[in-house]
Amino acid sequence: HRPELAGRSFQAMGVSLVIHPLNPYVPTSHANVRFFIAEKAGEAPVWWFGGGFDLTPYYGFEEDARHWHLTAQQLCQPFGDDVYPKYKKWCDDYFFIKHRNEARGIGGLFFDDLNTPDFATSFDFMQAVGNGFTDAYLPIVEKRKLLPWGERERQFQLYRRGRYVEFNLVWDRGTLFGLQTGGRTESILMSMPPLVRWEYGYQPEAGSPEAALYSDFLPPRDWLNLHADLTGSDTDANMG
Numbered sequence: 023h024r025p026e027l028a029g030r031s032f033q034a035m036g037v038s039l040v041i042h043p044l045n046p047y048v049p050t051s052h053a054n055v056r057f058f059i060a061e062k063a064g065e066a067p068v069w070w071f072g073g074g075f076d077l078t079p080y081y082g083f084e085e086d087a088r089h090w091h092l093t094a095q096q097l098c099q100p101f102g103d104d105v106y107p108k109y110k111k112w113c114d115d116y117f118f119i120k121h122r123n124e125a126r127g128i129g130g131l132f133f134d135d136l137n138t139p140d141f142a143t144s145f146d147f148m149q150a151v152g153n154g155f156t157d158a159y160l161p162i163v164e165k166r167k168l169l170p171w172g173e174r175e176r177q178f179q180l181y182r183r184g185r186y187v188e189f190n191l192v193w194d195r196g197t198l199f200g201l202q203t204g205g206r207t208e209s210i211l212m213s214m215p216p217l218v219r220w221e222y223g224y225q226p227e228a229g230s231p232e233a234a235l236y237s238d239f240l241p242p243r244d245w246l247n248l249h250a251d252l253t254g255s256d257t258d259a260n261m262g
Contacts, residue, residue, distance in 0.1 A: 026068055030060035036073070037152070038196070040213040041159075046179035047169040049079035049086070049127070049162065050186065052213070053155040054196065055148050069141070071148045072134035074109065075155045076117050077162075078127030078186060080179045081231050082239035086162045087128050091245040094131050097154035101147050107248065109133045114242040119189050125240045126189050130158075178232050180219040187218055 036056030043050065055073035077090050091110070098106035113132035118125055131151060136144050190197050190213055200210040226232035 027060045030062040030068065032058065032060040034058045038213065039155075042183070042215040043163070043167070045167055045169065046080045046171050046175040047166040049077050050183075050215070051078070051155075051159045052076050053152070055152050057148075069137060070134070071136040071144050073148055073151055074113055074130060074132035075151065075158065076113055076127055076130040076132070077159070079239060080182050080235065081175070082128075082235050083166070086165070087239065088245050089161060090128065090130060090158050093154055093158035095246055095248075097150045098131070101143070106131070117189065119185055120193065122185065122188070124185070124236070125242065126185060128239055128245075129242065177219070180217055181221055181224060183215040183218040184220045187214055190214065
């Protein structure tokens with residue numbers, strides 16, 4: 023699908039982080055920053071950055087979701103007013119489990135093929151994403167890590183982790199790329215939760231916190247009430 027890469031040697035590098043907390047009230051989080059470059063003697067290199075971060079709660083809290091997205095919006099702001107809406111939309115579209123017709127979580131930022139306006143700006147943005155992840159996630163962990171939980175919450179967490187596994191093994195481009203290019207399987211599958219369960223035909227009890235996850239958090243939302251156009255192309259990732 024990329025004829026400009028024909029006859030070139032390539033290097034791909036990245037840092038991926040996935041946290042699957044024990045406490046069901048602390049959401050799972052994922053962050054990734056990556057760089058790809060393809061070179062050929064006598065020709066200019068072809069390169070791009072990609073990455074982002076997303077949040078997968080099991081029990082939703084409005085204030086946590088707003089904090090997560092506000093942090094994402096603030097780190098994007100120096101790079102243009104359109105950057106956060108564009109990459110939020112891309113994240114919502116990417117982390118969607120098509121065979122379940124539901125989102126994996128509440129999204130965040132996702133970008134790929136970023137090589138404009140120049141290398142320095144693109145690299146600055148990627149670093150801002152990496153630094154912004156801790157600003158977005160750690161306050162949520164601190165706020166929720168001591169909340170008491172029991173068997174009901176644990177079982178629902180394990181059930182929802184199943185959706186995480188399904189997405190990674192069926193839809194995730196990074197997982198498929200790693201496996202298809204001879205990557206180290208143990209490392210590629212490190213993103214999987216250590217324990218998971220499935221339950222046939224599960225339906226949450228009406229009015230329960232579990233049901234609220236499906237009705238109030240998984241459908242894409244404008245968490246910051248920006249009234250921005252979040253319907254932009256999911257392939258045009260250029261900043262500016």
